[in-house]
Amino acid sequence: MSSPEFQLTVLGTRGSVAMSGADYREYGGSTSCYMVQAGEDTVFLDAGSGLLSAPGSYPKAPVILLSHLHLDHVIGLGMFPPLARKELQIDLYIPFCETVESARLQLDRIYSPPFWPVRLEELGAELRLRCVPACFSVGRIRVETMTGQHPGGCMVYKLSCAGKTIVFATDYEHGGESDARLAAFAQNADLLLYDAQFAPEEYERKKGYGHSTAEKGLELMERSHAGQLLLIHHDFKSTDRILLERENKLGTKRASYAREGQTIIL
Numbered sequence: 001m002s003s004p005e006f007q008l009t010v011l012g013t014r015g016s017v018a019m020s021g022a023d024y025r026e027y028g029g030s031t032s033c034y035m036v037q038a039g040e041d042t043v044f045l046d047a048g049s050g051l052l053s054a055p056g057s058y059p060k061a062p063v064i065l066l067s068h069l070h071l072d073h074v075i076g077l078g079m080f081p082p083l084a085r086k087e088l089q090i091d092l093y094i095p096f097c098e099t100v101e102s103a104r105l106q107l108d109r110i111y112s113p114p115f116w117p118v119r120l121e122e123l124g125a126e127l128r129l130r131c132v133p134a135c136f137s138v139g140r141i142r143v144e145t146m147t148g149q150h151p152g153g154c155m156v157y158k159l160s161c162a163g164k165t166i167v168f169a170t171d172y173e174h175g176g177e178s179d180a181r182l183a184a185f186a187q188n189a190d191l192l193l194y195d196a197q198f199a200p201e202e203y204e205r206k207k208g209y210g211h212s213t214a215e216k217g218l219e220l221m222e223r224s225h226a227g228q229l230l231l232i233h234h235d236f237k238s239t240d241r242i243l244l245e246r247e248n249k250l251g252t253k254r255a256s257y258a259r260e261g262q263t264i265i266l
């Protein structure tokens with residue numbers, strides 16, 4: 001099989017909490033995780049329960065970038081098979097930390113007894129914690145970052161390779177000074193992933209929760225001249241029927257709600 005040039009696979013679309021059952025088959029029930037591949041390089045954006053649907057082996061050790069440490073974005077780490085493989089060195093990027101030691105302390109609050117039986121660093125692989133710099137590279141993939149608007153903060157990532165660009169803006173609330181920065185940051189992106197957890201009327205009741213709407217995603221797509229919009233972080237109450245209804249109202253083929261398992265080749 002030939003190596004992908006640059007592609008994104010949706011592994012987990014759900015926000016806040018994982019869901020299962022007949023109402024969640026089309027768009028998926030696993031929480032936030034997206035796999036970006038470029039040749040032999042693999043980057044995971046977030047490590048929600050979707051991480052557990054990732055492939056079993058990799059040409060090079062995968063690298064994990066976390067948007068923030070809310071549980072729906074990290075709950076897959078504890079059972080991710082590569083973290084138990086002693087021969088692997090895995091880089092895990094933690095946003096908003098000043099030192100590796102502070103990153104370790106934050107992760108240990110989640111992954112240690114009584115909340116979890118073992119610390120991540122005891123699983124077997126060499127886990128290399130890194131604080132997210134403003135820009136860096138993972139093999140052929142260039143990574144740039146921007147701080148979004150979300151309770152406790154959330155990192156927006158831009159991944160570029162071979163002249164193509166993906167912007168990942170999960171857990172983002174519109175309406176602040178960051179909107180103009182995000183429009184500039186996402187300028188001419190080929191693929192824009194944007195938090196559309198709430199319908200507009202829901203958003204009115206949930207201002208300050210740190211999430212946005214499809215309508216604001218469409219506005220951002222136009223403002224940034226992004227090629228394609230993938231709406232993410234589906235609410236746990238948003239069944240397939242609800243998301244399909246909303247998708248049919250988007251009014252453009254360039255925008256859709258993310259479906260677990262779909263791959264977009266750039």
Ligand SMILES: [Zn+2]
Pocket residue numbers: 015016032070072073171233
């Ligand atoms: Zn979330």
Ligand SMILES: [Zn+2]
Pocket residue numbers: 068070150171210
């Ligand atoms: Zn969050």
